[in-house]
Amino acid sequence: MxxxxxxxxxxxxxxxxxxxxxxxxxxxxxxxxxxxxxxxxxxxxxxxxxxxxxxxxxxxxxxxxxxxxxxxxxxxxxxxxxxxxxxxxxxxxxxxxxxxxxxxxxxxxxxxxxxxxGAFELRAFVRRDGPITTLGDLTGTTVGVVKGSFAITGARLVPFSKVVEFDTTDDLILPLLTGEIDAVVSSQNSFLRRLRMAHVEDSIVSLLPSLVISPYGxxxxxxxxxxxxxxxxxxxxxxxxxxxxxxxxxxxxxxxTLWDNKLVRWGLLLSTAMLAAILTLGYWFFHYRQQSAQLLRDRAGDQLLIRALDEVAAAIVIYDTELKAVHWNHGFELIFPSVVPALKKGATMRQMIVQSYVDGTIENDLSDIQIVDMVDQFVEDLRRGKSELRIVRTRDGRVFQARDVKLGSRHYASLRVDITQLQQQQDIITEQAVSLEAANEELRTFSSIAAHDLKAPLFSLLNLIDFMAEDMQEAGITLPQDIQVNWQEIESLSQRMMRLVQDLLVYATTQSECHQSEVIQPSHRLREVLDLVGPREGFDVTIAADMPDLRVNPIAFDMVMRNLIANALQHHDQERGYVVLEATTSGDAVTISVRDDGPGIPEQHWDEIFAPFHRLSTSTEGSGLGLAFIKKTVESWGGTVQVKAAEPRGAVFEVSFPRSTTAETALQQVVAV
Structure with a gap:
């Protein structure tokens, strides 16, 4: 301590x-x-x-x-x-x-x-493959040192040696490697560093023990x-x-270190690679065994599916990446027997489809060149993953739903399902629809002609009433009170009859006129409609701004909305009130609602008010065709109209419009039917 x-x-x-x-x-x-x-x-x-x-x-x-x-x-x-x-x-x-x-x-x-x-440790360095292996072997050899360095002291310790001086340490390396000198005496750390930098450390070794160890400063x-x-x-x-x-x-x-040796590194890398390869092969061996077992189970399930397809008159063909048939079910052989020999000879999907069109198996009126071009385009689309459902007819009258699809990355499939009965029913429905349309067209024509024929005499009658009233006024004739009442009743009934005929004419021609649709901005257009309606004094009509754009027939849109706004104002039971027009979007539809705070409509009348000539009250003017016209027009462009109660009072009419991207297509489909 x-x-x-x-x-x-x-x-x-x-x-x-x-x-x-x-x-x-x-x-x-x-x-x-x-x-x-x-x-x-x-x-x-x-x-x-x-x-x-x-x-x-x-x-x-x-x-x-x-x-x-x-x-x-x-x-x-x-x-x-x-x-x-x-x-x-x-x-x-x-x-x-x-x-x-x-x-x-x-x-x-x-x-x-x-x-x-620290201390300089002087050692003798010799070639690894040379004859000198110990300090004793240095006797009488040529030893290189740096001029004026401490290494000269160590070199002189070698008996009978010839000491050769060089300017720098680097100058010693090449003479030693070429045999010009037998050994080098130098500081161990310094010379080893120079050998490593010259990448010759493996070619030169140092001899033990050290010749001299001397402190430095x-x-x-x-x-x-x-x-x-x-x-x-x-x-x-x-x-x-x-x-x-x-x-x-x-x-x-x-x-x-051992790792610095290239042979050792390559050996370890090779061993690692071999081990990785063995492990990988082992993994894939067990993986493929499991996959094979799964494929066997899947194949059994596929066979059940194929047998089920046979039972429903369905044909299926499986192709490889070259579109060559590798499997087809029994149903295909029954449905298309003329194509089976070609499949057995290794025919491709392209060849099979071309043959079925050329030999008339599939009903068509195309030339051979058109058939080839069509099939080439079809195969190209299929390889890109594009699959379309087609309806094909055979010359014996059968109809098939055809679809060709890509199955994963290595297979394709052709599916043909017999829909002959369904197609026959569809054809009957189509024929009935055509007949119904013809009958409807005749009815519309009759209604239009009748309305036009009634309009002319009614117009003359109204003019005659006006002329008689003017003549009596000029002649100074004053009718008795009871006759004046009857006269006004005749004039009112005549005008009502004229409105009825005009509404009937519009109703009859709703679907007979050209339906040209365009994109409109509802908010702006509804303001113009409101100007035409002329709101009642004491009523506020509010139109929401920035409603979604619609693609619709603008004239039909104006007529529908004008009727709804006019009804809300005309049938209101108070001296003051409001009407609000708003729009909401849901899915592929835009709904415009017309909400008022009037007397409302009882729920039991919600369906019947859309029937022609149906009126809930006789106290207000009207023909009873307004809501019927609205329903017919809205349904013609693929929309719907419905009514419900407003809170705390009043009614809400909701009119749905297809979105602008789909509205025109829907309208054309309705018109075509």
Whole structure:
């Protein structure tokens, strides 16, 4: 315990002394103007060298920069060729300090050594495949060293050797490899670093034991005792074992390992690849076994499906990626027996379809060239994944629903389902629809003619009533009160009859006129409709802004909305009220609602009010055709109209319109029927 305390005290006293010296050196340097330290360094990679950009680098350079910084000094570096040149500059006063040198007695006569910072370990290096394997084999050989370096001391330890001096460490490598010299004596770390950088580390080995182990440090000019004192103080206070290890790791790197050997790397990579291949093959072996079992189960299920298709008169053919038939069910052989021989010979889907059209199996009126072009386009679409449902007829009168699809990435399928009975029923329905349309057209024609024939005499009757009234007024004839009442009743009934005929004419011709649709903006158009209606005094009519665009016949739209707005105003039971027009969107439809706060419509009348000539009240004028006209017109463009109660009172009429992208198609379909 006493020895440990004594060692601790000595360490504390040493650090305190170093701090005192460091402070004294700093004061001296400050007083002298803090001239930069002039350091000469040799080209002794990696201890000291000049890099490609002309900057000094290496272990010596990094350590001196750190020590000088701690001492509060700057450093100026200039390169020299070898240790002899550095010591010469030191003696001549051209430099203040050298890079790291072995602190031998001879060198210490030329300058002052600093604290030891490490040790040079001199070793002999020889060719790996050469005859020299031990230090004893070096006797009488030619040994290369760097001129003026500490390695000369080690080389002279070899008995009867011939020492050859070179300018730099790099100059030693090629002569050793070519046999010009038998061995090289150099610092182990430095020479190994140069061998690694030259990629010849595997060709040269070092011999054990080391020839010489000598401590190294910086050598200061003999007249710079204060500088040595400052450097030693900085070394004692800041240069630690961790710092030295970090600098050495930076510049010496690491020795080659087994992994650095290319053969070892390739061997490990090859072994890894083989192991991965074995594991992969094993995985796929078990995977394919499971897949095969699943395929067997799927095949059994497919057979059940194919048998079910046979029962419903369905034909199926499976093709490979080249569109060659690889399987077809029994139903195909029964339905298309003329094509089966071609399939058995390896016919493709294209050849099969062309044959069925050319030989007349499929009913058509196309030329051979048209058939080929059609089938080529069909096959091209199928390969792109496009599949369309088609209806084909055979010459014996059967009708099939045909579809060809892509099954995954390696198969295609053709499906043919017999729908002859369904098609016959559809044909009957179509014929009945045509007959019904013809009858409806005759009825519309009759209604139109009747309305026109009634309109002319009614118009004449109204004019006659007006003329008689004017004549009596000019003649000064005053009718008795009861006759005036009857006269006004005749005039009112005649006008009502005229409105009835006009509404009947519009109702009869709703679907007979051309339905030209266009995109409209409802909000703007409804304001124009409102101007034509002429709102009642004391009533507010509100039209929502920015309603969705519609594609509809604008004239029909105006007539429908004008009737709804007029009904809301005309049938209101109060002196003041409101009407609100709004639009909502749901799915493929836009709904415009007309809501009022009038008396409303009882729920039991919601359906019957749309029947022609139906009126809920006789107290207001009307023909009873307005709502019937609205329903017929709205349904003609594919929409709907309905009524419901408003809260707290009143009624809401909702008219649906197909969205602008689908409205025209829906309207054309309704007209065609």
């Amino acid at each position: 006493g020895n440990e305390l004594q060692a601790l005290y000595r360490l504390m006293i040493r650090h305190l002394f170093a701090l005192i010296l460091l402070g004294a050196g700093s004061l001296v340097a400050t007083g002298a103007g803090a001239d930069p330290i002039r350091m000469t360094y040799e080209e002794f990679h990696p201890y000291s060298f000049t890099d490609a950009e002309g900057q000094p680098q290496g272990v010596s350079i990094d350590l001196m920069r750190h020590i000088a910084s701690v001492a509060g000094r700057e450093v100026q570096f200039h390169a020299n060729q070898n240790p002899a040149g550095m010591l010469s500059e030191l003696r001549s006063g051209a430099a203040d300090v050298t890079s790291l040198l072995a602190l031998t007695p001879k060198r210490l006569t030329a300058g002052l050594g600093t604290r030891e910072l 910086f050598v200061v000019a003999p007249d710079q005792e204060s500088l040595r004192t400052a450097l030693n103080a900085a070394i004692d206070s800041s240069v630690t074992a961790n710092l030295l290890a970090t600098v050495e790791k930076k510049w010496f790197g690491r020795s080659r």
